[in-house]
Amino acid sequence: MIHEPFRAPGPGAPNGGRPPVLDVRNLKVSYAANGPMILKGLDFAVGGGDFCAVIGPSGAGKSTLIRCINRLVEPTEGSITLFGQDVRALHGGQLRRLRRRIGMIFQEFNLVNRMSVMDNVLSGRLGYTGPVRSFFKAFPREDVDRALHLLERVGLQDHVAKRADALSGGQRQRVGIARALMQKPEILLLDEPTSALDPKISRDVMRLIRELADELHVPVLCNIHDVQLALETCNRIIGMQDGWKKFDGPSTGMRKQDLDAIYAMEVL
Ligand SMILES: Nc1ncnc2c1ncn2[C@@H]1O[C@H](COP(=O)(O)OP(=O)(O)OP(=O)(O)O)[C@@H](O)[C@H]1O
Numbered sequence: 001m002i003h004e005p006f007r008a009p010g011p012g013a014p015n016g017g018r019p020p021v022l023d024v025r026n027l028k029v030s031y032a033a034n035g036p037m038i039l040k041g042l043d044f045a046v047g048g049g050d051f052c053a054v055i056g057p058s059g060a061g062k063s064t065l066i067r068c069i070n071r072l073v074e075p076t077e078g079s080i081t082l083f084g085q086d087v088r089a090l091h092g093g094q095l096r097r098l099r100r101r102i103g104m105i106f107q108e109f110n111l112v113n114r115m116s117v118m119d120n121v122l123s124g125r126l127g128y129t130g131p132v133r134s135f136f137k138a139f140p141r142e143d144v145d146r147a148l149h150l151l152e153r154v155g156l157q158d159h160v161a162k163r164a165d166a167l168s169g170g171q172r173q174r175v176g177i178a179r180a181l182m183q184k185p186e187i188l189l190l191d192e193p194t195s196a197l198d199p200k201i202s203r204d205v206m207r208l209i210r211e212l213a214d215e216l217h218v219p220v221l222c223n224i225h226d227v228q229l230a231l232e233t234c235n236r237i238i239g240m241q242d243g244w245k246k247f248d249g250p251s252t253g254m255r256k257q258d259l260d261a262i263y264a265m266e267v268l
Pocket residue numbers: 031038056057058059060061062063064065
């Protein structure tokens with residue numbers, strides 16, 4: 001089924017009078033029937049122009065939150081509405097179709113090492129290409145052109161035919177970015193995209209993601225440890241502590257006491 005992208009309006013007012021791309025209400029998660037609540041009732045919405053960092057101490061529930069949105073983790077209570085759909089109500093093919101509209105970028109890049117850079121990027125279209133065509137790598141010309149364009153855009157035009165494991169960490173994450181964009185995502189979920197990279201490369205990678213997200217008008221929710229980097233590259237911060245939201249606002253409005261409140265319980 002071809003759908004119109006759930007494009008949000010440009011930067012500025014997050015939702016511009018339209019429904020948010022992502023709406024999370026009273027989200028609670030426990031991993032075990034009688035286990036502790038890991039997320040304790042989160043509320044927030046993400047719309048166009050949001051490049052939103054999720055920060056907080058280790059164990060605050062940042063990854064759990066990201067994993068609930070694409071239903072890798074089953075919420076215990078509350079609602080997640082993505083592109084106007086109730087995520088918790090979707091199963092099988094409906095869930096697969098929803099996931100195609102989400103671009104994921106991971107901490108460990110999740111590339112197939114023995115495959116070429118080009119094939120890794122093209123694999124971002126696998127959800128769309130039939131199994132026989134993908135086995136024979138018979139990707140439509142349009143997909144190959146898009147992959148080449150994206151590889152150029154992330155600065156890897158000279159590495160197209162190399163094996164993924166021949167690249168540096170920063171280059172590997174650039175492949176991860178191109179692969180995520182290959183599927184024309186309508187939201188990007190980033191789970192610690194820079195924590196395997198050194199500080200300089202982390203900055204380059206975050207700036208590149210920001211640039212591309214702005215260009216393509218894709219909202220971003222990015223779980224990130226490095227507060228300084230979050231403040232530099234993201235325009236909105238959600239601060240979490242022990243399963244609660246402690247802060248939600250523009251990164252420019254974040255004060256030292258807000259940070260202190262988020263990290264108050266961290267044992268250094
Ligand atoms: N699969 C799981 N089963 C049981 N408990 C889990 C599972 N995954 C995470 N947890 C627990 O949930 C809590 C939150 O973990 P989560 O990884 O979401 O936090 P985080 O803020 O992303 O932490 P970090 O910054 O260290 O990655 C932790 O106490 C963790 O031990």
